[in-house]
Amino acid sequence: MLSRDILGGAVCVQLLPRAAYSAHDPAQWHTLGVTLERQTGIHAINSDHRVDFDTLPGVLAQTPIGVDVFSESMGGGEYLVLRMDRYFADQHLPALDQRIESAGHAGALRVAQQIRRALLAPQVDHLSLEQTVLSLVELAKPAQDRAHRLKSNALKPVLDQITELYQQPLTLEQMAGTYGCNALRLLRDFTRAVGTTPHAYLVEIRLQAARHLIETTDLALAIIALEAGFAHQSHMGSAFRQHLGITPSTYRRRTASSRR
Structure with a gap:
């Protein structure tokens, strides 16, 4: 896993590799994640009810502090996640009380790939990385795109x-x-x-x-x-x-x- 603290520690940028995992997020951070690779497994969002998931690249998911997330996958999939402290999230993102997702988000996928490229660089350009991360934050929208989700199933x-x-x-x-x-x-x-x-x-x-x-x-x-x-x-x-x-x-x- 590649990880970088930026913006004075208010945001932690993580590039999670393709690998089997079982994770239970303690919901202490406001997170913004983008799938870079297809991933299947089971998860439970703010409940004990576990359901199967099959997530495609380009899904932008936003989870506010207080929402409990369990996720498990036998193979994993490369995933970019921003973990933001409460003050930063309150300043830059709409108030939420549940996890929201937007599928087929071309802009988020493109910016996430740019962040991945920056994290993999031999020398990280911190200013460029911070600007790119902020551009991803700007793309976050509090709405689910159910039409895209149906298309992805087909x-x-x-x-x-x-x-x-x-x-x-x-x-x-x-x-x-x-x-x-x-x-x-x-x-x-x-x-x-x-x-x-x-x-x-x-x-x-x-x-x-x-x-x-x-x-x-x-x-x-x-x-x-x-x-x-x-x-x-x-x-x-x-x-x-x-x-x-x-x-x-x-x-x-x-x-x-x-x-x-």
Whole structure:
């Protein structure tokens, strides 16, 4: 987990990795979270009633102080969370008495990815990080987008297809066939529900797979690129630089240093 205290300690920025977890938030912080990766598991919000969840990237969730959250996942999923003290939350966010979510939030997903990139940088630019975090706070809206949630349920076969076949050169037509509509309709519905295009989602899946292999194996980067679905090592390197602001070799050195 990468963690940074900013704004005089009023906000703690955390990048939670893809990993199995069982967490019970003591509700001492006002939290703002964005899913960077699909995640399934069970949770209980302010009750003892546990229900299954299947959360897509681009879900912006806001939980006020006092709301108790239990969450458990066998595989986890990369997740960005801001933990804010009461004074900061009262100054910058609407008063809430329950957890709210907005699905398919393209703006929140884009800003969360920018924060992830800043946290992974060899040298963190604190001013830039603080400004980007504040821009995410500005995007928080006290409303649930039920229409997007319904769309995401309909898209689950396509999401499963990408998860299972990300190593292959998938086409929009293939995914549209799974969805049961034309390519343009799929592109429109997918972007609205997930907050990103099918291609961008596929690249993210490949990046997550490559990062996992870099973190857990000693395989050559050229082999990892092919295992993760990239055409070649240079293709993977370009994706790392564009989306994470770091090269695969630098990422390997950094994660090896963290393990030590």
